[in-house]
Amino acid sequence: MKRFLTGLQPSGALHIGNYFGALKPFVDQYRSYESFLMVVDYHALTSLKDPAALRENILSATKDYLAAGVDPEQVTLFQQSQVQEHTELAWILECLVTVPFLELSHAYKDKLAKGLEANAGLFNYPMLMAADILLYDTDIVPVGADQRQHVEYAREAAAKFNNTYELLFKEPQGLIQETVATVPGTDGKKMSKSYKNTIPLFGSRDDIAQAVMSIVTDSSGERPEHVYAIHSLFKDAPALDALYEVHRGKYKALKEALIEDVDALVAPMREKRASISDADVVRVLAEGSARAKEKAGAKMQAVRKAIGVVL
Ligand code: TYM
Secondary structure, eight states, rough: OEEEEEOOOSOOOOHHIIIIIIHHHHHHHHGSSOOOOOOOOHHHTTTTTHHHHHHHHHHHHHHHHHHHOOTTTTTEEEEGGOOHHHHHHHHHHHOOOOOOOTTTOHHHHHHHHTTOOOHHHHHHHHHHHHHHHHHTTOOEEOOOOHHHHHHHHHHHHHHHHHHHSSSOOOEEEEEEOGGGGSBOOTTTSBOOGGGOOOBBSSOHHHHHHHHHHOOOTTTTTOOOOOHHHHHHHTOOOOHHHHHHHHHTTTHHHHHHHHHHHHHHHHHHHHHHHHHHOHHHHHHHHHHHHHHHHHHHHHHHHHHHHHHHOOO
């Protein structure tokens, strides 16, 4: 059975870009594969240094996955930091790639351009992500378009290792669904926590309404393009075109219709989420991480042998 794996950073509340770009494709397809889903808490450390917030975000992100339809009996759902093999393999991969190669990272350059601290973790981020993927012999990685290059880095890291030592790693494929590859935010740019243009996935109805009402509209057109673009995630084109025809030029009515549609999707998940306790999350992550550790541990033993540190 092919292996299917993805991860999301617990760096803040999930938004509908994360949901449509990565979580929903994962939930829709994981039953056809042997599947792995990670809370990548060590990646979040590149930007988040508040221990209470990190702890809270790990609990909260895991509740989001479970509420969105991830069954921990069928998916190895785990916490990256509980499987130390990830950081161990990342180091080995870092010793195989060059600084100029890592300097090509768009994500790194974008973050610097936004004024984020250029810590060494941020720079080495792609090799930790490569380790996340390669440790499990992953075939397919469902992600949004912004992660395309990161999956490419994982392929290159696998090839570098295989050429230098022995053929141990599979080169994974990214799975990027074009219609949701880059979900736009309330200002039309890519939806992103750091642009403050998000619609929260598990916000209250009021939070959703507030975010939708803040979608930037261009008063010259008949159809508010940014509203329409987000709305197209929730309704197919014929239904949407009919709705936008009936409410031609009535931006407020269209935004209210969008609030209804977002809330209709989220309400059942929100209800399910409210029934999941912190203790449930701790148990699920401990079980999943133990399962992941078994696989990662065996793989790392082969890696240690291949590089020459097993005497
Ligand atoms: P992160 O936490 O930034 O985002 C999680 C997932 O959400 C997708 N995404 C979007 N998709 C469409 N439109 C958007 N506006 C949008 N914003 C975010 C991202 O593409 C991602 O799939 N480096 C990864 C986490 C990671 C990972 C991994 C992923 C670490 N290790 C191994 C896969 C496999 C990240 O920062 O995602």
